[in-house]
Amino acid sequence: MEDDHNIDRHQANVPNETLTSIPHEDTTDEDRQRDLELFNKLSLDRDKLIREGTIPLRVQLQTNFSSNNFASGVFDHTGGHLSLPRHDINLFIPPGAIEDGRLQTIHIFVPPSMHRGKPAPVVHCGPTGTTFLDHVILSFPVDPNYDKIVPKFTNTEVGSEEDWKPLLEDDDAASIVQNGKCTLFLSHFTGFGADATEEGASPDKKMIRVGAFAAKHTSDDGLYKLRIRIYDASAAASEGIYNKERKLFGGRLLDDDKRMQIYRRGGALCVKMCGISRGWKTLDDSDENQVKFS
Template structure:
């Protein structure tokens, strides 16, 4: 998933001319331009930056013509966890993986560059991001766990691949064996013996139809008073968090904002191209182009190239003397999307509505959202086992629920769940809670067993969260 100059250029050009930017996707046998060959000093600086600790932050940066999302930290015998914010990607180094008295620098890297993925046949589909663990070739006393999302409809069809190469070297992708690889409904978990590059490819048996889930994301710039043109862009993305983050990053330089929730689409590898048909435009607007239907080549979606198609609309006056700015301040658009030949069977309806008064048109806040620290699976299970048994004093999952602001009725509701402790931990995750905050809560509850388990993942003394006593609470917990 490359943030290619091609896509950006088309988007920019389309906005400049006030017409539809119909991108010409890259041919299937070509890769994005990689720039001139790197010299040794540039390569050394590249790897040095990737492995420099980021203080728990997720960094998005273009290095050596590659757009990368990465995080790095130092890990000792207590282990540690690296999480790439909002991508569903994490790397767990368990306690004891590093010898006592030693420290190792490790990095977790999401690669947004199509040229780094495996070469795929027409029968194969890319269903996950390309992830690199660094430094390349590093090994530990205990296996580390890499976790990332996939969008294959049948987990048994998702096959994990590895390229035992450096990030700047030519890739040599080969399938991994099943040992140490677990693929659930939407997640792939790999036990690593050493660090390299990893991804997931859909390979269905010849007698079965291969399918994957797409997410359709609609973007446009805010509708402003007096604006005569509006460009709407629909992205066809793998249904993974990092694919959506790529689209959000691609839209940032052009002011594009995500319009409404993404919609799921059942995409099959045995069918035709994807069609996007304009069905309705509200009164006062018209389509700039003559064509009301656009097509995305099947393989550009199947191979995970994140293509988009755009429509450009303009206000129309009732007559030549009427001022366009005095017309409707709202636009409503309906589109149908389907694979060629399946117009009536597999149809997704995209409805778009925007008005000048809506709050979404306001510029985004300058402050960044807090890091999304998804609990590592092993820690989640450990905390669940520790908090599940009911204690006489109530110092269990119920106390945590109380600290998160749940009332008695909601706590009683949770007690009817199959695993109340798992439910309250999932709520903590949904509210974007961090490991530091959870460590503080466990200390406040005097559940030192839980605090100790969390501390082993933090790798250093946990700072007090922003809402510790004596400070203003930074997050308001709510029941949804």
Template sequence: MYIEFILKKGILCEATIDHRQHSITVSRSGVKLEIPPGAVTSGKRKYVYVGVSWVDADRCNSIDGKRRVSPVVVCGPPGTKFNKPVILSFPHCVKYDEDQPCPLKVLWKNTNGGKRGGDKWTECSDEDTTLRVAIGENRCVVYTEHFTKYTCVCEQVDHPHEYLRLSVMAYHTVRSLTMPINVRVYIGNANPDEKEYIKREERDLRGTISDSTKFINLHGNSDLHINVEVESEGYQCKGDDNRNRWKYIALRITRNGKSWFAIVSS
């Protein structure tokens, strides 16, 4: 059992754990903390929390010249230690050529009074015996014995085989054919948890999704500025009978002169 809070500084899930297995998932973010049996001494209990930081000093787009491509994940209380590694996983939004060296690095940030390298982002090293990192197609996995902040950066975002992956999800409310089409457009990281959250919200609003989620590939390391505008809207017929008409709206998504389109239809 854990409790989730949405705060000005981020999203936070907290729990009190014991020697048994525990799993904590932070909604909308794709962040998950798994604590194996025996990580806490039998008969002992620990208060822990995990979440996503929205603090400006943490979520800066660039860290030492490298672009941040994942949430800043907070595990605490700072300095909390375990008998065996716990498993922290979170999504990243970079697609890269698997035949090339992986351009992604996981960083940790000391939050325990400067006792371990100062208040500075540091690359997770193979020489550090207290943690191990695995980076997959969509996620970073950190096996660690102590709590701090973690994030993922990309060293070569302007490489031609790399791009940031974002998804466009557009919904409209089903109404009479004579009513205007109201459209809600979501642009976010292409991770399943975030998309599932949007779908749940739209089910409450009785919204209808487009035929599929649209993906846009963003090359380069310039700041992200996206403009979304309505290209066209109206009705089309599937046959001679007007009762078979369906609504549609075409959205133009533009970044730095390059355009993508998302067609929304009922």
């Protein structure tokens, strides 16, 4: 199921030639490559200083790098942690998990857009194949509205076609799912995530997602077109909407879409614009539109 709701905004007193960027925190593959290149440079600079005896070892272990979707650091046998606060993702490395006398570079990141339409973010821990003497602990949020969350892992490389398997098939891993959080106990690094199942679906109810889409810039006429899309809650339907937006409008999701349960016989769904910033106004007189469901 899909429905489009177009809302035009007009920026007051803006010349037609002005191009207004809309802030967005999406991270692209190019951004990720820049993150890795910068961290590699920091690592090389750090190694050079250590070889020259300029800085002590304890300073080396404080050299971390992070962005919205990427965090990395160097750890020894004392352990430590990495976090992605935007995604509420945390990795804890306990003391003794890394061999005494060994330094280990570790990173975690969320591939761009891969978590959209899914009950949990996709988290890649690396370097892929890194093993530990004791279990490390990875935690990430899951959608609590699903009946059952199934933690999964993939041993495939980032960027290749992923082969997801239930974490239960990994004999040296364990998981706990409760209170909207999935906690994994891991002995090696790869990609992790989760799928969900819903039980006893009612014919009178339907799970949907609602997302706001727009292009990165205003058009030449100064209008900024915002599309509110309502679509099936499945990952396949969500991916189809994202591809359609990108191909037809150069659009993208402005924020995480929201999962909702609706009643098929409950009347129309109202979409209302509110909190419009100063300097902007809706093109028509109404800030509210209705979408009917059958």
